[in-house]
Amino acid sequence: MDVIVAEDRAALRKALGPGTVALVPTMGALHEGHRSLMRLARERAAQVVVSIFVNPLQFGPGEDFSRYPRTFDADLAACAEEGVQVVFSPSPEEMYQPSRQVSVSSGHMGTLVEGVFRPGHFDGVLTVVAKLFNLVQPDVAVFGQKDAQQLALIRRMVSDLDFPIEIVGAPTLREPDGLALSSRNRYLSAADRSVALALSRALFAGSAERAPSAVLSAARAVLDAEPGVVLDYLSLVDPATFEEVDDRYYGTAVLAVAGRVGTTRLIDNVLLEL
Template sequence: MTDPAPRARVGGPLVVRTPEELRRALADAGRVGLVPTMGALHGGHRSLMRLARERVDTLVVSVFVNPLQFGPDEDLDRYPRDLPGDTRLCGEEGVDVVFAPETATMYPRPQMVTVDAGAMGDRLEGASRPGHFTGVLTVVTKLFQLVRPDLAVFGAKDAQQIALVRRMVADLDLPVEIVGAPTLRDPDGLASSSRNVYLSERDRVSALSLSRALAAGADAAPEGAEAVRAAAQAVLDKAAGAVPPVELDYLALVDPATFADAADDHRGEAVLAVAARVGPTRLIDNVTVTLRP
């Protein structure tokens, strides 16, 4: 099934920079949808917008590179930024409002109160990037308070993130529906990501081993959890010798409710997740597999 045709907004979206401008823009907005982003928008973001656009009266896309979710040695300063290009893409997808605050607007003082991601936030991405999910949940909560959306759409490529957002919404009784959108992949199979712009042609060839490993793991699902891990690991072991090499951070098969390791006798759905560095770029990907009943 193809995505529905975009509904370009005549004149482009309204770009607002402050909470006051946002409140005025959303007066009498009807049912509001939010797609939170860090900008550098691509086809994957388009798919989120199209999913939201069909379900709301007013669609808001936030563009904010959130410093709270970056560690001291990560790519905050070089993260790609292109607000004019992002605004054009949003206009092509029928977005009504682009909320693009400055850092000082979102964090006018040192952020003392944050949202603790709990034990689920300390696993996988949280173990590799300490404090990352506290930063994510804190900014998402702030965006929910500012936009007051009826629904928010997140991409399934960040499976742990969307699981944590759903748990936060449930635990804190936040009145917003969380919608997950399937991972969009480029024709070669690489999951769409803003960080893909960092990849050279040779890097990209090596990076394709991530999606191949996930596919191999998914194919082995009828044989159980141990076979899934082994099949995916075999692909990544070979990729470790590529040029440039794939430097594995983690490969894990986890329970989608907790992101704890799935037991060898796990039955039903599980998430096979991978993170690795190729050249200067750290990439993540995942696939949901169904282990034999």
């Protein structure tokens, strides 16, 4: 089955047939993690739409928008192999009119953790996701747990703004050595990739503990032993609010880490029970 490529709203509506629709929003440079989202989407709906759009609103000054990998032909092949019916690949002009004034605010949660280091990032994420929801009108949308704060904010937006969409979170996929799959991994040299493993090792060390203070101590010890990681944050947070937790907290938490290895910034997280 061929994948239909839609570049605007009219072509998208024409390409969609009857039945339930699942949306997998991406910025392209697809890897096995994205494929797992497509497979999950296929289980949830009759039709799967994968959007491929490198969203300029979620990149800040000095970030890697211009060099973000763009591999459209390979992405189309991956979508075809996974049984995707429609690829929605709009231009920036299709998504954002020059006179655009209104954006979605990510609120207080968008200023925490990742938001401290990327001000405005989540406003850009929620704005593009809201537009994709309006354009595609899916019944289900699938996102990866690797971007845990993004997933939490999208769930909050859907709840607060009454989008009639089921949000499905998919587990993070990893390489055999533990490195979380990411489109940005292709930036890593062999030496940098070895250093980057400290991020997942730190998370796994922390997840072996049960008290919040012990979780953070165990994870930080791993990161302190790897000077090649320039750490932005190591945070233990409530998965619904992304507020940091302390030793009075119990239940599910997210241990999240972000840091720079060479010229590449990576994020990762694990869910754990306290």
